[in-house]
Every structure is written in structure tokens, then in C-alpha cells.
Amino acid sequence: MTEHKQQVMEALRKAPEFQGVEAADSITRLGGLTNLVHRVDLGGKSVVVRIPGVGTEAYIDRAIESHNARAAALAGVSPDVVYADADSGLMITETVLNVETMTPDLFKSRAGSPERAGAALAKLHNSGEVFQFRFELFEVIDDYLNVLSTKKVSLPEGYHDVVAAAEPVKRVLAQADLRLAPCHCDPLCENFLDDGEIMWIVDWEYSGMNDPLWDLGDLSVESGMDAGQDMEMMAAYFGRLPTEAEQGRLVIYKAMCDLLWTLWGLIQLANENPAYDFWAYATGRFARCKALMQDVDFKHHVEAVRLG
Numbered sequence: 001m002t003e004h005k006q007q008v009m010e011a012l013r014k015a016p017e018f019q020g021v022e023a024a025d026s027i028t029r030l031g032g033l034t035n036l037v038h039r040v041d042l043g044g045k046s047v048v049v050r051i052p053g054v055g056t057e058a059y060i061d062r063a064i065e066s067h068n069a070r071a072a073a074l075a076g077v078s079p080d081v082v083y084a085d086a087d088s089g090l091m092i093t094e095t096v097l098n099v100e101t102m103t104p105d106l107f108k109s110r111a112g113s114p115e116r117a118g119a120a121l122a123k124l125h126n127s128g129e130v131f132q133f134r135f136e137l138f139e140v141i142d143d144y145l146n147v148l149s150t151k152k153v154s155l156p157e158g159y160h161d162v163v164a165a166a167e168p169v170k171r172v173l174a175q176a177d178l179r180l181a182p183c184h185c186d187p188l189c190e191n192f193l194d195d196g197e198i199m200w201i202v203d204w205e206y207s208g209m210n211d212p213l214w215d216l217g218d219l220s221v222e223s224g225m226d227a228g229q230d231m232e233m234m235a236a237y238f239g240r241l242p243t244e245a246e247q248g249r250l251v252i253y254k255a256m257c258d259l260l261w262t263l264w265g266l267i268q269l270a271n272e273n274p275a276y277d278f279w280a281y282a283t284g285r286f287a288r289c290k291a292l293m294q295d296v297d298f299k300h301h302v303e304a305v306r307l308g
Contacts, residue, residue, distance in 0.1 A: 004029070008038045008049050015083035015092050031101065031190050033275045034268065039095055046097065047082055048202075052089030055271035058147055060205050061133065062089040068131040069093070069204040071182060075127035077120050077201045096200045099193040107189055107223035110196075114229040117192055117219060118236035120199035125181035125212040135185045135208035137256055138170055144263035151270035155263075156286045162259060165293060169252055172306045173211070178249075183210035187219040213246065217253025221288075248304035255298070258289035 005027050012018045024042040031037065034053035039046060052062070063086035072078035079094040100106060107113045141163065148155070184191065186206040193200040216237060220230050230250065234242040242250070265282030268275075292298060 004036055004038065004051075007036070007051065008040060011049050011051050011090050012040055012047070012092065014085065014090060017082070018092075034273060041095075046095035048079075048093050048095050050091045050093070053271075053273065055267075055273075056205075057089065059144065059267065060089070062086045064132045065089075065204050065207070066091065068133070068182070068207040071129040071131055072124065072184075072201065072204055072207070075124050075129045075182070077124045077127075077199075078204070079200065079202065093202070096193050096195075096202075099195045099200065102189040102192040102194055102199075102223075104189055104222070104224045106194070107225065107229070110194060113194060113199075114223075114225060114233035115236040116194060116197070116199045118216070118233035120192070120201055121184075121187075121212070121215050121219075122237045122239075124201065125183065125215070127182065129182045131182040131207055131209050133208035134180070135183060135206070135210040135214070137173075137214075137260060138166075141260055141263065144260070144267060147267055148263060148270065151267070153266050153270040155266065156283050158290075159262070159286065162286070162290055162293065166256065166259065169256065169302060172302055173249075173252070176245075176305055176308065178211045178213075180209040181212040183207060183212055183215050185210055185214060185218075187215050187222060189219075189223050192219075211249065211253075213249040214253045214257070217250045218257040220250065221254050221257055244304040245308050248301035251292070251298065251301040252305065255289050255292040258285040258292075262286040262289065 008027055009024065013021060021042060024040045026041045028039045030039055030048065034056055036051040038049050040049055066081065066084035066086050069078065069084065069091065070081050073080045079096050081091065081093050083092040102113065184201055184204065184207055186203065191201060191203045193202060216233060225233065234246065234250065262282045262285040265278045265285060269278040269282065
């Protein structure tokens, strides 16, 4: 079973339709770096119970998450929300059956995975749904830095220098007047569920209106896509080959997502999250960001976005 069985059952009973439930047929722990996530099967029904991690209330607005999760379900890319409590952060959703939870290795080995992911993101971004919250990269970086200012943890050496070096990126993106779309904003491989024909997307904690190319660039980093897989994903997304400016935004966001998630990793470290070596996570992200920004082609990509 699971060591968290009682906690999961207590959480499940908070949903009106499960108030009288005394026991489940099975409880299975699922992945999750910050939250307790379990699949619960009972009486022919299967749901996923997500109990939020300690400290996440400092940087996640659960009311916004609940709204966006329901909007993503209406867009047809995410399972229905059965119950959500914006105060506690508890969320219960329908289980997506007969799927593989994606990993970097599976994105490489499952034929067509980048294509299906690109199609799923296009379906979300073009759905017409409106998410609450504007995910503005540099504002989120400032917010995370403010959270870290109250914690006993050090930034990697040179972090502020790299933020300063990203100012031209910030200006170019602002001048590009990019359309906003409902975006996942945290496309970890494990947030994609593949049935071999379509991808489902879950976990809307960081979602908001954003430049849609953020999702593609971040997913490329998370899954370790090579240039061929990037092109497969973008061709499925656009229904055509991407322009140089679109490719430029993809590359820019590869660097910028690492700049952001470096800070997220440090917050997990400060909160003593035992799920991972978050110092190694943060410093690895930061090193990768610097390497990409220092690559000779990076300025060319920024210039391509400027030229449109």
C-alpha cells in the first residue's frame, strides 16, 4: 500500500462525492518533486489525489491553479478536476488510464513523442481558454529572489551577473509584442502522459498566460531533445516549419527556463525538500544556462527575434 494511506484517505473524503468512503481498493504513490501525489482506485472509479508540499504556499496561488486546471480540462488536454480546495491546495482529478508517464528516456525511445507533445501544446495554446495570472519571466525571477531573501541559502556565484546579461533578451522579448496564450509554464516530462496517440498534460501549479514558445523551449530542455526532435515538435505545433524568429524564441527560452528553475531548486533546498539533491539541481541548471548564453549562436537567435 503506502505509508501515506491515512493522509490520502482523509484528503479524499474532503470531496463531497467521497465523504462516506471508508477504504480504497488500492492506493499507489505517483511521482512528484514537491507534492504527495497518489492514484486511488475504489469502486470502479480512479482518481489522483494531490496533497501540496510544505512551503509551496509561498510561491503558488492555489486559486489560480484550480481555475487554470479546469480551463485546461475544457481545452481537452487535461483530466477533469473532481475537487479543489484553494485554501489547502488539495486537488483531486480524474485518472488518465492506459498511459505512460513520460521521462527524458521515453521522449527519446517512444516514436513520435515530440510530435504528440507539440500537438498537445498547440491544442492548449489555440484553445481560446484564458488562464488567470500572467507568467512574466523576469517578474517571477524577482518574486523567487524575494522568497530566497528570507531563506538561509546562497545563490550560485555569478547569478546576478547572468540576470544582468539577460537584459538584452528582456528588451527584445518586450519589443516583439508577442501574443499570449494559456501556457503550462512548467512542462516537466513527467507532466506529459502518453497513450501512443495523444499526449495529456497535468499539473498546473505554475500555469498562466505566456508566450507559447516558452512551453516548447522548456519542454525541449526537460526532455533533452536534440535539434531533430525540436524540429519534429515545432513542425507538429505550427503545422509547418518554424521561422528563424520562432526558432530564436525557442532557444532563448531554453536558457531562460534554466535561469528561473535555478531559483526554484534553491527554494526547495531551503525548504529542506528531501525528494532530490536540489543544490546539484540548481547549480546544474545555472551552468547550462550560462553555457547556452555564452554560445556564439545565442546572439544570432536574439537578433532573429528582434528582426521578427
